[in-house]
Amino acid sequence: MRFMIIVKASPDSEAGVMPSEELMTAMGNYNEELAKAGILIDCDGLQPSSKGARVRFSGDKRTVIDGPFAETKELIAGYWLWQVKSKEEAIEWVKRCPNPMPGTEAEIEIRQVFEAEDFGAEFTPELREQEERVRAQAKKH
Template identity: 55%
Template sequence: MRVIVLVKATDDSEKGTASPEWMAEMMEAMGKFNDELRNAGVLLMAEGLKPTSEAKRVAFDGSGRTVIDGPFTETKELIAGFWIWDVKDMDEAVAWVKRCPNPMQVPSEIEIRPFYLLEPGLIDRAKR
């Protein structure tokens, strides 16, 4: 089963105010964790995201489109980074997340969401 593991942003991660010492320590710990994931055959992809001050959103309203410049204010709804994992089941994904170093200096959350699996041939049939 493939899952996306979402590291939620915090006010600090959006502001980029972490000390260089803490960032170095966290990146080293996260690098070791990523190595464990890779060695176990779980890790498919991992990326950190820049703050929303460098982002844009496109709002849809019927046929209209409106571009909204960041930063965005609802930090609890923002994503700071993600992994894509290939795990046996949700229990295995939860077990891995419990081993993850805290990616933030403050209390934070990591969300795990499974991907939809397309039935083989579904895309080919849809093209007909």
């Protein structure tokens, strides 16, 4: 099972405050532990929403909204993508994570990633083949 582990933003992360050397060391050690355990697929921190944009869809119309975005608690500061056996395993790994926002309350969300078999009959053999081609091409980059 794949899970996306989402680190929620804070006022500091949205202000572009960089993590301390102490936190970067702790997170580096944690990421190394995840890699050695064979569960880490990918991870990264994200720039503040002031450097981002959203595209709102309304029928055929597209509207671009530039950041920053107001609701900090709804924003994402970083993520991990893990391959684990269960949601419970993901929870146990998250509980071992250093506080991503030292000195404050922080929140990390755990979300399971859809797998091909989750889509049922609508995910036809042709769509499966296309998905495999796209993933193979993406891995080359």
